[in-house]
Amino acid sequence: MSEQNALNLIAGYPEAAAAKLALEQNGSDFQEVRGEVGSTVVQLHPKRLALRVATIIEDTPSTRTLRLVAADGQALPPFQAGQYINLFVEIDGVHTARPYAISSSPVQRMHYDLTVKRARGGFVSHYLLDHVEVGQGFSSSGPMGTFHHNPLFHGDDLVFLAGGSGAAPARSILLNIFDRGLPQRLHMIYLNSHVDDVIFADELRELARRHEHFTLSEVISRPPAGYAGRSGRLNRSMLQELLGEIGNRMFYICGPTSFNDSCISLLGELGVARRRIRVEANGAPKAPDEQHGWPEGVSLDDEVQITVQGRGRFRSKVGEPLLNALERNGYFAENACRSGECSLCRVKLVAGSVFNPQEARLRTSDRDFGWIYSCVAFPTGDIEVLL
């Protein structure tokens, strides 16, 4: 500043100018922290991970575990037991992705296990089960999601209701407790349709034998003749008997949508406050047309036209979530949870209307300004979107 700076008249100004000069003497141009933001953030929240299949473990006739390591052989980012990664795949020229919970313990960071069960009518699960080989490379999101123990309010008395592949996050949560010697006790109520379909059966039974703080209650809904274990549908009296006193426990639910819904209502009937129940996301609803607010006269099989502003158009079905339809037609939108929770797949609806199911955790202003989460949006007529 020039010497005749009139601002020097302001009380305190000359002192501030002098302080600025002094700082300049011993200050830095911040070149030394160049790149630091990027390198700090990437350790915790990489946008993409480069992975390689190290081992494939056959769990049951319908399930296998892909053990993934970092392509560069380094440790993977830390995660909280219960979190998932979104695995990107290319199948027959279609680029898509699916989120999978990490089933291994967060205490070791050299690999992530993804435990994949065959999904009826599925696309990606078949591919992962039938076509993936050791050594194959994948890209994924970093670990994400809020379905994990939170010490600020979950407490130490936990119940995990797992249906089928819902055992994947349960296993990670369980191993985390043992590996870190945490004071938590866990009661796992584990439902499966068939006896030959119980993922991690031997390992879980062994852990239950060894650890006083872990209780395993298995239930088979379609038992073979002469099955001696607990069987049948999970109903109120069975749950009551398994749980005993409810207390202030925290409940985690992970399984097929119908299983999740019935568990929530059973727990409600037993007097569990909704705030003590955590439910894992589960993809787009299979039957959005059964939800409140579905427009009359629209059927899931109806054909619609989807226009991507400035880029092209294609035909699709009402019942196919918009994101999947986009991907099948060669368009890309960022995504991770594919369940309406993370909002990464947010796109703008320029014309037409879509059905936003209860799974869509839209912000108020997204609704107001026509932004939709494409992973759970169902076009109920011809639409135009902006990617």
Next chain:
Amino acid sequence: MKHYDAVVIGAGNAGLTAATALQRGGSRTLLVERHNIPGGCATSFVRGNFEFEVALHQLSGLGTEEKPFVMRRFFEQLGVMDKVEFIQEHALYRLVVPGELDVTLPASWSGIRRLLQSMYPAESEAIERFMLVCEKVTLESFMTLPQASRANSEAMLRSMCPYYLQYGFRPAREVLDEFFADARLKNILATYWLYLGVAPSMLPFADLATMLYAYAVFKPWHIKGGSQAMSSALVESFLEAGGEVRFNCGVEQIHTADGRIRGVSLEGGERIACDAVVSNASPLITFNELLDLERPPAKIRQDFKSRRMGTSAFVIYLGLDCTPGELGVTSASSFIYETLDEEQIHARMGSLEPPLGGMLTCYNLEDPSAAPAGKSQVVLVCLQYGEVWKSVSPDRYAQTKYEFAEKLIAVIEKVYPKVRQYIEEVEVATPLTMMRYLNTPGGAIYGFQQSAQDSALLRERLDAVPGLYMAGAWTTMGGFQPTYMAGESTARAVLKQLKARKSEHV
């Protein structure tokens, strides 16, 4: 290669108002944002049945409908006034120092005077004078100081800014000491320092005076749907005017040729040509990492050397299964201190030791739509410098975060003992979270440290590269009103320059 008149990097407050004003001003503009949603700090996220406001605690500068202030016109001109709804807060804040002090200041200038005079009758006359000084300093700094300083005229300063001359740059602490004897009275009046993270001993008096006066007279406001609603409304207005926006897309390089801006490269490799770039990203990232020069121009490096990293924040977002009444909340904003010594509170902001002060904002006290019926959206904050968090190893990060959250909750619990027992949803953000979402060194939320030497009156524009403009918390005061305004005024400068260039070419 696609060509635009201007590319705006980042859709934070300043980026949004810059882009909107540019496009509405007739310049073809591309807005590029790394994140999937606009807003930067001015955003929200959903957990369970709650939508959490990330950053806006009190919006300043609106005034009431009967007595409007600058921001109403401002939003009107950007085409968003009919797209958002504002909700007034009726108290400035409650300040509690357990066992020592518990006072709630109303959002009314005369109300504050009456309250303080009744509490401290011995200092009645000093209160009267102090408040007059706050008022004059604020008005002068908005109305006459810019002109006098542009003219660099001592005579104008003397005649038009007498109060600013006497008090403007002095430390707030010093001025308070000059006026008052009672330490608690000084605490009450200095409380807003906690928003800024600059201790009263380092805070220029004008900054404190302006906040106090402006919030009391023009009222503190929330936005329905949160600050996200404003961010989305600005994008809407920008799109309506024909602007183009890309989310999930970072700018990776800014290109120059012959010493001036030529374009940018986007994540994924695409190159865009343009005549001007407005960067809402930190100037440190812009000049040291994005710009294609080996080293930034000397003038820029010189400016950086006298800067110090500003504060970040540690925030706990709570969705509670109880009403504000059940929690005991009677004013939307509370500040809670463990000690009357602000310098000590400030010193703790650089460490992971238990914080000595914190704040609580309850959003649905005045706006029932901010939480599901019967529940509450409550946010706990203590400002923190990012440095200590950088040394936390990734392995220990989650645990460190929860441990520190326990410490902040412990401070708040002394005044709101039920805050823990009704938790339904909780999310914790650390300075590293801010770093992740804002792409700012140190996770800074207000840019550089805002002590007296940071003032724009001591600085020149960072305009060493023709065509490259900075807009955001780093080159103005941090906070909502200043950054909204900075973006728009930068756009005006860009429009002027683009126009000049165009007429050169014909």
